Amino acid sequence: MTPRFFEAEGIIHLHSRYSDGSGEVPEIMKDATGSLLDFVLFTDHNTLRPKKDGWEGWYNQTLALFGCELNDRNDQNHLLSFGIDDISPKHKTASGYIDEVVDAGGICFLAHPHEKRSNLPQYPPYPWTDWSSDRFTGMEIWNHMSDWMEGLTDENKYQRFVHPLRSLKFPPEETLQKWDELNRDRLVVGIGGSDCHAIEQEIMGVTVQVFPYKVAFRAIRTHVLLEKPLSRDLSAEENASLIYSALKAGRCFFVNHYRGHGKGFRFWFEGAATQLQMGDRHPAGSFLAKIFIPEVRTIRLLKDGKVISSQQETDHLVVPVTGPGVYRTEILFGDTGWIFSNPITLI
Numbered sequence: 001m002t003p004r005f006f007e008a009e010g011i012i013h014l015h016s017r018y019s020d021g022s023g024e025v026p027e028i029m030k031d032a033t034g035s036l037l038d039f040v041l042f043t044d045h046n047t048l049r050p051k052k053d054g055w056e057g058w059y060n061q062t063l064a065l066f067g068c069e070l071n072d073r074n075d076q077n078h079l080l081s082f083g084i085d086d087i088s089p090k091h092k093t094a095s096g097y098i099d100e101v102v103d104a105g106g107i108c109f110l111a112h113p114h115e116k117r118s119n120l121p122q123y124p125p126y127p128w129t130d131w132s133s134d135r136f137t138g139m140e141i142w143n144h145m146s147d148w149m150e151g152l153t154d155e156n157k158y159q160r161f162v163h164p165l166r167s168l169k170f171p172p173e174e175t176l177q178k179w180d181e182l183n184r185d186r187l188v189v190g191i192g193g194s195d196c197h198a199i200e201q202e203i204m205g206v207t208v209q210v211f212p213y214k215v216a217f218r219a220i221r222t223h224v225l226l227e228k229p230l231s232r233d234l235s236a237e238e239n240a241s242l243i244y245s246a247l248k249a250g251r252c253f254f255v256n257h258y259r260g261h262g263k264g265f266r267f268w269f270e271g272a273a274t275q276l277q278m279g280d281r282h283p284a285g286s287f288l289a290k291i292f293i294p295e296v297r298t299i300r301l302l303k304d305g306k307v308i309s310s311q312q313e314t315d316h317l318v319v320p321v322t323g324p325g326v327y328r329t330e331i332l333f334g335d336t337g338w339i340f341s342n343p344i345t346l347i
């Protein structure tokens with residue numbers, strides 16, 4: 001039986017004028033509403049000021065929530081943090097911030113963990129380097145801004161400014177590998193991030209916004225599977241906790257929205273007496289892996305990073321699985337990544 005969940009889709013990781021983004025919260029939320037998003041999770045650098053200023057809440061049908069991106073005391077190791085009311089000033093190590101967020105009951109994700117940006121000396125990369133903590137909730141597996149900047153060269157610059165979505169192909173191989181590896185020991189949740197700043201830049205004498213919010217909202221979205229629907233009848237805290245608990249449990253997947261909507265995607269394991277959802281860890285046994293997608297595309301099932309089953313031109317895949325391993329699925333549009341699930345792990 002198809003699992004009963006309420007799906008909501010949104011943008012995680014973006015910047016407003018509260019840090020280094022160019023948009024004001026109401027302007028950004030106007031674009032979010034126009035893009036039919038269910039939620040937006042803002043992450044300005046090292047500040048929860050917008051939350052304190054009262055910007056959290058509904059903008060038409062879209063919910064705005066505010067976490068932050070915590071740079072460590074050396075401005076390195078960016079940590080996306082949610083569900084917290086306060087943060088200490090910027091003097092902690094990366095693992096110190098992980099402890100602070102988790103101890104306060106929040107959730108946190110390593111931002112752009114393998115960022116490279118080798119062609120842009122003025123924008124150095126900020127990869128994650130402090131792997132001493134194993135308390136973080138998850139990792140940003142695909143970051144639109146990093147992906148776009150990493151592939152930027154003098155030759156393709158113009159093309160990339162004009163078509164900022166077309167170059168999105170696949171999350172970094174290194175990040176996918178690390179994600180699979182970490183999931184052998186514990187659940188590490190994968191999310192997709194935007195990192196939109198809508199920075200204003202002069203190109204050929206004209207000031208243009210690199211990635212207007214509206215454009216970025218059509219790219220990488222994270223979908224969450226909720227126990228009950230988001231609603232204006234619930235308080236902001238209750239709505240936030242529905243989203244944060246789905247993210248914490250790994251009941252989520254991320255979508256390259258430019259290649260298709262992705263709504264209705266489902267991946268679960270069906271056993272004789274149990275059903276396992278994304279994020280679950282369960283003793284090994286006989287299960288049927290079930291994958292359903294909203295359009296006819298290529299589905300592949302991976303175990304510990306290796307493809308174990310793949311089918312083109314299909315809208316579902318049902319495969320028996322038994323042994324221990326980290327199982328997740330990737331849906332492809334041609335050779336481009338479209339939907340990425342969180343893992344189900346048999347131990």
Ligand SMILES: [Zn+2]
Binds near residue numbers: 069111126
């Ligand atoms: Zn960052």
Ligand SMILES: [Zn+2]
Binds near residue numbers: 013014111195
């Ligand atoms: Zn950022």
